[in-house]
Amino acid sequence: MxxxxxxxxxxxxxxxxxxxxxxxxxxxxxxxxxxxxxxxxxxxxxxxxxxxxxxPSVKITQARKWLEKEENQLITFSSGLYPFLLAQIASPPLVLFTIGRCELMTLAQIAIVGSRQTSEYGRKWAEKFASAFVSYKLAITSGLAFGIDAISHRAALDSNGNTLAVLGSGLANIYPKQHTALAEQIKENGVLISEYFPDAPPLAKQFPRRNRIISGLCKATVVIEAGLKSGSLITARYAIEQNRDLFTIPAPLGHPAFSGNHWLLQQGAYPLTAPEDIKHHIDIGLNWLPLEPLSEEKMSVKFNQVECEVLSVLEYQPTSIDVVAERMQKSIAEVASILTELEIEGVIASVAGGYIKLS
Missing domain, CATH: 1.10.150 (DNA polymerase; domain 1)
Structure with missing residues (x-):
C-alpha cells in the first residue's frame, strides 16, 4: 500500500x-x-x-485521481507545510486537501466571519477591515459563505492581498455554487482548503466542524455581524477554546442582526473600532526567551542541533508535547519524532503528563 x-x-x-x-x-x-x-x-x-x-477503495481511487492535478495537493500532519497554529488545536485534521498556493497557510492570518444576511453597516466594515489587515501583511481567512465571508475574501483580493477559504464540502464540490467564480479567483491568488475528500457533498453537519479550522489557522478572529443564532458564533467559540484573540465590532443597539456582537462583548471579546486596535495583538506573539544551552559535558556530541534544543526545553518534571512544540515553534508531528528518538537513546522518558529528562 x-x-x-x-x-x-x-x-x-x-x-x-x-x-x-x-x-x-x-x-x-x-x-x-x-x-x-x-x-x-x-x-x-x-x-x-x-x-x-x-x-471504500473507490473513494481512495477518486481522491488520488483528483490529486494527480498539479494544483491539487494533500498536506499531511507531518508535512512542513502543515500550519503550526492549526496543529496546536484540540482536534486538528490529519490531512488537508488544498487547491492553490498552499504555502499561504504558514502566513500570519486573521479570520473575518459573520452572518450570511448582511446589512450595509456590516458590509462596509468587513470591506474596511479586510483591506486594512491586508496592508498589515495579514492573510484573510474565511469560509466562502454568502455575506461577510464572501465580502471579506473579495476585499482581500481587491487589495492585492492573500486570502484562504476553508470549505465544509469537498473541493470538487464548491459550495455555495454561486461562489464558483470567487473560488476560481481564490485558486489563483490564495488557497482553498478542506479536510473532506474532494467529492464530499456539502452536508450541514460539516460546516460547524470546519469552523474550528478557520479559527485554528488564525492568530485572531473578527466577528463583523452576527445574530444570536449565527454560525459565526461557533467560530467565535472555537477561537476562545483555542486561546486565540476574539474581536467584534460595536453595533447599533436593538438591531437583532448584531445581537451576537453584543453577546460576545459581554463574554469578554475585544471591541474593534479601528484596524489599529488589532495590530498590536497580532504583532505581539508569544516569544519564548532563549534557553541556556546545556554544557558540553552534559550534551553528547551524538545529538544534532534540533535534538539539543528539545533537551534544553525539557525539565525534570513532566513537560507536555504541546508545550515542547510551542516553545520550539515546530509542529507536534516533528517534535513527536524527535522525542521518540531521544526516548530510544534513553535520555528522556515518557510519563504521565508528558516527557521528562533523565540526565
Whole structure:
C-alpha cells in the first residue's frame, strides 16, 4: 500500500489523535504489508483497524485521481507545510486537501466571519477591515459563505492581498455554487482548503466542524455581524477554546442582526473600532526567551542541533508535547519524532503528563 493511500485511509479512522496516527503511519510505511493484525500491533483497536481496511477503495481511487492535478495537493500532519497554529488545536485534521498556493497557510492570518444576511453597516466594515489587515501583511481567512465571508475574501483580493477559504464540502464540490467564480479567483491568488475528500457533498453537519479550522489557522478572529443564532458564533467559540484573540465590532443597539456582537462583548471579546486596535495583538506573539544551552559535558556530541534544543526545553518534571512544540515553534508531528528518538537513546522518558529528562 502506497504512502498516500495510508494517509487517506488513516484520516477516516475515528478517535485517533494526529500525533498517534502519524507514528502509526510511519510504522505502516516500513511494514509494507498491511492487514488487521498489523494494524492492531501498531496500536489501532479492532474497530479502528476495520475502519482503515474497509474504507471504500473507490473513494481512495477518486481522491488520488483528483490529486494527480498539479494544483491539487494533500498536506499531511507531518508535512512542513502543515500550519503550526492549526496543529496546536484540540482536534486538528490529519490531512488537508488544498487547491492553490498552499504555502499561504504558514502566513500570519486573521479570520473575518459573520452572518450570511448582511446589512450595509456590516458590509462596509468587513470591506474596511479586510483591506486594512491586508496592508498589515495579514492573510484573510474565511469560509466562502454568502455575506461577510464572501465580502471579506473579495476585499482581500481587491487589495492585492492573500486570502484562504476553508470549505465544509469537498473541493470538487464548491459550495455555495454561486461562489464558483470567487473560488476560481481564490485558486489563483490564495488557497482553498478542506479536510473532506474532494467529492464530499456539502452536508450541514460539516460546516460547524470546519469552523474550528478557520479559527485554528488564525492568530485572531473578527466577528463583523452576527445574530444570536449565527454560525459565526461557533467560530467565535472555537477561537476562545483555542486561546486565540476574539474581536467584534460595536453595533447599533436593538438591531437583532448584531445581537451576537453584543453577546460576545459581554463574554469578554475585544471591541474593534479601528484596524489599529488589532495590530498590536497580532504583532505581539508569544516569544519564548532563549534557553541556556546545556554544557558540553552534559550534551553528547551524538545529538544534532534540533535534538539539543528539545533537551534544553525539557525539565525534570513532566513537560507536555504541546508545550515542547510551542516553545520550539515546530509542529507536534516533528517534535513527536524527535522525542521518540531521544526516548530510544534513553535520555528522556515518557510519563504521565508528558516527557521528562533523565540526565
Amino acid at each position: 502506497e504512502t498516500q493511500e495510508i494517509w487517506l485511509r488513516m484520516s477516516q479512522v475515528s478517535r485517533l489523535s494526529p500525533s498517534s496516527a502519524s507514528k502509526i503511519i510511519t510504522e505502516l510505511i516500513l511494514l509494507g504489508n498491511i492487514n488487521i493484525a498489523t494494524l492492531q500491533r501498531c496500536g489501532l483497536s479492532e474497530l479502528q483497524s476495520l475502519q482503515f481496511i474497509h474504507f
